[in-house]
Structure formats: structure tokens, C-alpha cells
Amino acid sequence: MSITEDHKQEVQVYELGYLVLPSVTEDNLPTVVSKIVSVIEKNGTRLDSEDPFLETLAYSMSKTIGARKYVVDEAYIGWMKFEAEPQHVEAIKKDVDAIEEVLRTLLIKAPRETTFTFAKAREAKEAAEMPEEAAKEEIAPEITGEIPVADVVVE
Amino acid sequence: MKKEDYFKQNKIDYIDYKDVDTLKKFLTPHSRIQGKRRSGIAANSQRGLSLAIKRARFMGLLPYLTR
Numbered sequence: 189m190s191i192t193e194d195h196k197q198e199v200q201v202y203e204l205g206y207l208v209l210p211s212v213t214e215d216n217l218p219t220v221v222s223k224i225v226s227v228i229e230k231n232g233t234r235l236d237s238e239d240p241f242l243e244t245l246a247y248s249m250s251k252t253i254g255a256r257k258y259v260v261d262e263a264y265i266g267w268m269k270f271e272a273e274p275q276h277v278e279a280i281k282k283d284v285d286a287i288e289e290v291l292r293t294l295l296i297k298a299p300r301e302t303t304f305t306f307a308k309a310r311e312a313k314e315a316a317e318m319p320e321e322a323a324k325e326e327i328a329p330e331i332t333g334e335i336p337v338a339d340v341v342v343e
Numbered sequence: 344m345k346k347e348d349y350f351k352q353n354k355i356d357y358i359d360y361k362d363v364d365t366l367k368k369f370l371t372p373h374s375r376i377q378g379k380r381r382s383g384i385a386a387n388s389q390r391g392l393s394l395a396i397k398r399a400r401f402m403g404l405l406p407y408l409t410r
Binding site: 205207243245246247249263265267292294296298299303304305306309313 | 355356357359360361362363364398400401402403404405406407
């Protein structure tokens with residue numbers, strides 16, 4: 189008996205990924221995020237998060253609010269990691285989905301340590317692109333220098 | 344010859360659905376998930392990979408199909 193009761197009490201780390209409609213302006217974005225935070229902090233503790241940013245979607249999605257259907261090709265994407273008891277998680281998902289500006293949510297179990305963030309990935313990508321650009325610049329003058337030589341040979 | 348497991352080599356224990364650049368390496372030109380023979384990764388990595396790709400598709404980070 190006591191074992192099952194203890195098991196119920198155990199907290200689990202979850203990650204909530206969400207998409208916010210692009211019709212929300214950049215200035216109003218923090219209010220939407222704070223709505224999500226308030227839902228989570230009712231039943232859990234926030235651990236880590238990344239602020240949403242505008243991203244082009246791989247395919248178009250739609251959301252119906254009242255009688256209007258919104259079809260979007262881009263959305264603000266963000267995520268939040270939190271700790272909560274398993275029995276509260278369904279309620280959290282339901283409440284976040286009920287927020288009007290939220291297009292889609294993904295609630296998953298996640299490891300406690302954060303190994304990936306969009307900001308880190310962007311930095312790594314920029315760092316990888318930099319040396320390539322520098323290499324291209326070095327090669328370019330050599331090629332232009334060779335072309336007049338080839339013209340002389342043809343003549 | 345057996346290919347090395349990409350995720351074991353790079354010491355990635357948890358394959359994150361948000362890591363689109365890594366996930367894209369394991370998609371075919373039609374955006375289908377590469378088979379285990381083609382990807383050459385361990386069975387448990389392949390399971391984690393397919394789950395991560397499916398999550399990324401749901402969130403609009405990866406396409407379901409490319410014609």
C-alpha cells in the first residue's frame with residue numbers, strides 16, 4: 189500500500205513545447221508567456237525555459253477560434269521545462285491548450301538537464317559558417333587573378 | 344562494413360526534438376525517416392530518433408513529406 193502511495197507523490201520533469209499564433213505582436217508575446225507560466229506554476233515548479241521566437245513552419249497549420257479559421261505558415265515557438273506530479277499534468281495541458289493565442293502544444297517527459305537550446309544551436313551554426321566564408325574570400329581573389337592569364341593564352 | 348553510431352560518437356544520450364539540424368541528417372530527400380540499415384545507428388538510438396522526428400513534425404519544425 190505504502191509503496192503505491194509513495195509512487196503517486198513522485199514528481200516528474202516535463203517539457204512543454206508550444207506554438208503561439210503570429211497575429212500576436214512582439215510586445216504582447218510576454219503576456220501570452222506569462223499566462224502559460226501561471227498555468228504551470230499552479231501545480232508545478234518551472235525549471236528552465238526559452239522565450240518564443242518567430243519561426244517559419246514546415247507546413248501550414250490552422251486554428252479555429254469561434255467562427256474564424258486562421259491558417260498560418262509561421263508561428264512563435266518556445267518551450268518550458270517544469271516539475272509536477274503526474275496527476276496534475278493532464279490539467280496543465282488542458283489549461284494551456286485553452287489559451288486562445290496558443291496554436292499547438294507538445295507535452296513530453298524530459299530529462300532534468302537541458303542539453304539543447306535554440307540559442308545554443310544558432311550560435312554553433314554561426315560559428316560553423318564563419319570559417320567557410322573566410323575560406324571563400326581567400327579563394328576568390330586567386331581565381332580572378334588567373335582569368336586574364338587564360339585570356340592571353342587564347343589570343 | 345558497419346557504420347558508427349552518430350549519437351554514441353557525439354555522446355548524445357537524449358535526442359531532442361528541437362535539434363532540427365541533427366534530425367535532418369537522418370531524413371531521406373522525401374522527408375521520410377531513414378531505415379536502420381541506412382542510418383547505421385544502434386537500435387535504441389533509432390527508436391529515440393524516430394520519436395524525436397515525429398515530435399518535430401508535430402511542432403512544424405520538420406515536414407511530414409516533401410514532394
